[in-house]
Amino acid sequence: MTTAVIEPAVRHDVPDIVRRRLATLEDWLDPYSWLVTGIIGVVAAILRLTGVNHPKGYVFDEIYYPTDAWDMLQHGVEWDEKTDTAGYVVHPPLGKWLIALGEKMFGNTELGWRFPTAIAGTLMIVILIRVAYRMFHSVVLAATAGLLMTLDGFQLVLSRTSLLDIFLGLFVLATFAAVLLDRDHYRRRLLRALETGYDPEAEVRAPRIVPWWLLAAGALFGLACGVKWSALFFLPFFAALIVVWRVQARRSAGLPSPLARGLAGDLGWSLFSVVLSGLFYLATWTGWLITDTGWDRHYRALHGMSEPPVLGALLNLLHYHQGAYGFHSTLTKTHTYQSWPWQWLVLGRPVAFYWPDNPGDCGAGNCIREILLLGTPLLWWSFLPALVTLLWLGISRRDWRAYAIVGGAAAGLLPWFYFAAADNRTMFSFYTLPALPFLILAVVYVLGALIASPRYRAIGAVTAGLYVGLVALCFAYFYPIFVGDLIPYDAWMSRMWLGNRWI
Secondary structure (H helix, E strand, O other): OOOOEOOOOOOOOOOHHHHHHHOOEOHHHOHHHHHHHHHHHHHHHHHHHOOOOOOOOOOHHHHOHHHHHHHHHHHOOOEEOOOOEEOOOOOOOHHHHHHHHHHHHHOOOHHHHHHHHHHHHHHHHHHHHHHHHHHHOOHHHHHHHHHHHHOOHHHHHHHOOOOOHHHHHHHHHHHHHHHHHHHHHHHHHHHHHHHOOOOOOOOOOOOOOOOHHHHHHHHHHHHHHOOOHHHHHHHHHHHHHHHHHHHHHHHHOOOOOOOOOOHHHHHHHHHHHHHHHHHHHHHOOHHHHHOOOOOOOOHHHHOOOOOOOOHHHHHHHHHHHHHHHHHHHOOOOOOOOOOOHHHHOOOOOOEEEEOOOOOOOOOOOOEEEOEEEOOOHHHHOOHHHHHHHHHHHHHHHOOHHHHHHHHHHHHHHHHHHHHHHHHOOOOOHHHHHHHHHHHHHHHHHHHHHHHHOOOOHHHHHHHHHHHHHHHHHHHHHHHHHHHOOEEEHHHHHOOOOOHHHHO
16 A cells, blocks of 8 residues: 655755655555554454443452542542541552543443543554554554554453553553654654755754654653653653654754754753653642642641742652652562563463452353453564564664664563562562553564565465464453453363463
């Protein structure tokens, strides 16, 4: 399929090679890509919303977040009903406010607290499709990325359970999408500057470009941090992407010294974006800031210290953060389903979210009902080979897309290796979720390389189609333990491929 690229009206002679280097995909002009996005988005929504109010009652850590969300609707902050005072929590409020929106709509019910996560999981898939289309300029590869996430049991379970991680994954992916859009916007503006008379040899400065998408990325990143602080792992990654992509754009435009020329502007706008991140993060604490009842809201006053307007509240919030960080950094309590980062991509220890003592009668002698946080095995066992292949292809091709994908996966995974080694912290496999879109993009990149090979195009297309079909079959096979269907014990046991590690 032919993709449309931006071709502004030519006003000055711009060499064709420069025009080609700076040309960007005009994705919104391709109706087929939006049709595919809509179809896959609807399928994803159906899978995530159908029966989302089952099972009844709280599942796994739903004992914390939906109850906090409901209390926030009543009091503006988390609340301890036993003591009738503010509750102490160790995660920022935004994820719970989003859950509270569902509870506001549908009440303090299973539908109320799970509806927002199902929507967030669906939006992740829609954004991933658009990101893949912009990166690969292929409707087929974009659809493949969306289908693989739609058919992933790990993302499905987290979309149907009221935890915070699906919101974290959504905002991290949305931030990456905004940074990607900023790359294209910057290149388009450089091309327009060249066409309107900008002379790279004569001008001392780079063209002045207002990076609206970079500012949007800052706001979205602040919201990601407002869900969980682990979003900060991605800050160096996003910062590096912004600088490297802009330097590459200036080099493509023919600007001498592309690193030095424009670096001040890059850093200035990036700093402004960071300030926006901080402001949006603070906005997520509005409930705590405007009430007098939040935990440690008046810590300084209670301890005989001055508490001036605004500054006092911010200092109290800083103290709250110090306490929460101390909790996270010393959390070493063992848990049956804890796991280590080196186990995550090989599905070494999934988490049992739901296992009722009385599952019901399925017509067999012994019946099981379980919700297991397990990635679709065939898909997840492809991640490590795909990353290795992607790294090799990125080096050999010098492809910016490969570096971006590997960098995103590393940002979402490698910091946890450090914390595992440094302080033996209690960890769970669902910490992987923010890295999941990049892992799927790695698989899609490799499939795209197979399809694009002139010598093996037919074999590559068949291989890619067969792979996606097998992932779909694998997803269908494990679907009963993704959604808690009642099945015979033998049927359940046949799905425990790694034996006790999955039990």
